[in-house]
Amino acid sequence: MKMLQVYRSEPNDDVKTLVDILNRDREADEFKLYGENPNYDELVSKIFAADKTVCWW
Amino acid sequence: MAADPNKLAIFVTSPQNMTHVVGIAEAAVRAGKKPMVFFTYKSVHLTKDARFKPLAELCGEEDIAICADSYTCEGYDSAKDIPAGLTAKQMRTQAFHGALLDECGKYIVL
Amino acid sequence: MESLKVYILIANRTYNDGIRSALGLAVENHYGYPVIMNGEFPKFSTYMAENIAWIGDMEGEVFTCGAPAPDNLPEEVSLTEINLQELGERMRDADVIIPYGLLKQTNTPPPACAE
Numbered sequence: 372m373k374m375l376q377v378y379r380s381e382p383n384d385d386v387k388t389l390v391d392i393l394n395r396d397r398e399a400d401e402f403k404l405y406g407e408n409p410n411y412d413e414l415v416s417k418i419f420a421a422d423k424t425v426c427w428w
Numbered sequence: 429m430a431a432d433p434n435k436l437a438i439f440v441t442s443p444q445n446m447t448h449v450v451g452i453a454e455a456a457v458r459a460g461k462k463p464m465v466f467f468t469y470k471s472v473h474l475t476k477d478a479r480f481k482p483l484a485e486l487c488g489e490e491d492i493a494i495c496a497d498s499y500t501c502e503g504y505d506s507a508k509d510i511p512a513g514l515t516a517k518q519m520r521t522q523a524f525h526g527a528l529l530d531e532c533g534k535y536i537v538l
Numbered sequence: 539m540e541s542l543k544v545y546i547l548i549a550n551r552t553y554n555d556g557i558r559s560a561l562g563l564a565v566e567n568h569y570g571y572p573v574i575m576n577g578e579f580p581k582f583s584t585y586m587a588e589n590i591a592w593i594g595d596m597e598g599e600v601f602t603c604g605a606p607a608p609d610n611l612p613e614e615v616s617l618t619e620i621n622l623q624e625l626g627e628r629m630r631d632a633d634v635i636i637p638y639g640l641l642k643q644t645n646t647p648p649p650a651c652a653e
Binding site for chain 2: 539542544552553555556558559561562563565566567568634636637638639640
């Protein structure tokens with residue numbers, strides 16, 4: 372199971388707690404959408420490389 | 429029908445992510461993938477964004493829709509004011525979200 | 539068609555429409571699990587109460603995480619209290635996780651929001 376965690380904004384404590392549990396013992400990657408000029412090609416590549424994507428607020 | 433591994437569901441629930449919606453849909457097409465997009469609740473306000481019509485054309489009639497009930501709840505006329513780029517058959521119910529889950533191998537919410 | 543387990547996380551009082559969205563998936567033979575986070579409860583109108591009851595009838599469940607269920611809920615409304623760690627463990631089995639709408643506001647809504 373490969374997880375991809377995507378963040379639309381800086382993750383808060385609740386999100387960090389949930390991500391830690393979801394990623395436990397799994398391969399995990401992340402992508403920050405809240406930076407300047409996110410590379411959408413890279414994000415799409417990551418989505419298709421992952422088994423499951425969660426895009427947090 | 430089994431989920432298509434080359435199809436990307438984009439479920440839009442927030443009214444403030446149009447740049448991401450367009451950016452991801454266009455990147456998916458560049459990668460040879462097929463985006464399928466559903467706008468619900470307050471995200472239907474994004475149908476008034478100038479970038480919505482090109483997005484609808486990019487996706488095609490079968491693969492983009494909005495929640496008609498949400499559109500009405502937000503004050504728009506779902507009979508007389510169908511968003512630019514859409515037809516009446518793209519004014520859908522939450523069942524279209526079910527179709528996203530059934531048809532798409534990958535999924536992201538914005 | 540495979541029935542999927544879908545968690546819809548509601549973190550903002552104005553986005554309890556996520557409960558309707560969960561019901562829509564339940565009708566499509568998926569399992570809908572809306573989670574109301576940190577006390578951002580909806581108004582429990584007759585419509586909302588019926589939707590919550592219907593999700594239960596369709597083998598889904600509506601959770602409250604980070605706040606106890608309010609007193610005096612309508613008779614047909616059942617909210618399952620769950621803490622953040624329990625929610626995380628349950629969601630490890632989820633097929634889809636939907637952080638719905640917007641995050642909670644940091645400022646207090648003015649009275650105008652009540653209308």
